[in-house]
Amino acid sequence: MEKTRINHFFSDQVIDFNQSFPDRNAVLQSVANRLTDVGAVKPTFGDAIIAREKTYPTGLKLNDGVGVAIPHTDADQVLHDQIGFVALKKPVTFRQMASATEVVEVSYLFVLALKTAHQQLDMLQKLMGLFSDDNAMAAFQRITTVASFVDFMTERGIE
């Protein structure tokens, strides 16, 4: 059996590859359920991020055209820090952050369950740094296993 790897933000229980979902809400609810199962969030977290995504979309289209999303909501829905990750087999449509009309075909979701975001500037900056680094994103897109995902994040200081 593969060794369990964790860092402060990622748990192998909430990292998934090659997943298929019919739409945005289905994938959001699925990650929320996983985060609830590991005790990271309240059961209402799923409804909260689905509602939040409608008002404040979090899709980001990166340089090379790949789409990521960073759904999140208020800290009162969160019990402890955790980032849920899903790589999608087929992208789902999100709206672009800060746009009323633009959409992004999202292949990677980082669902941020953050208890104290103000103290996590370093991690958030490194995560965004990854998104804006074309070479790193190319390497990132070749990852297919939980273990190499956690190693990759840890090496980049996203831990």
Next chain:
Amino acid sequence: MTKKLLVICGTGVATSTVVMGKLKTWLEQQGLSKNVKLYQSKVAEEVNHIDDYDIVVSTTLVPDSIKEKVIDGVPLLTGVGADKVYAEIKQDIEDGEAAK
């Protein structure tokens, strides 16, 4: 004159935190730290106080009523088009300085 620069996002935690960090570093590099005071909040709390600030950067959609005043801060997150945003902010910081 010190300019008041507000950074807003939907929750006032995640993305505005990142933009705050980026702007802080950038202001230091530009030698403009003393010219600007940074504030961070969520959009819902600031809609009616927007005129209290000289410059507003948002990573989220804002109501039409304040749209004119707001600079889209998303490029600062992704790096795509960030230079343009920095240039716009710099212009706003320097605006009025000459007239002083």
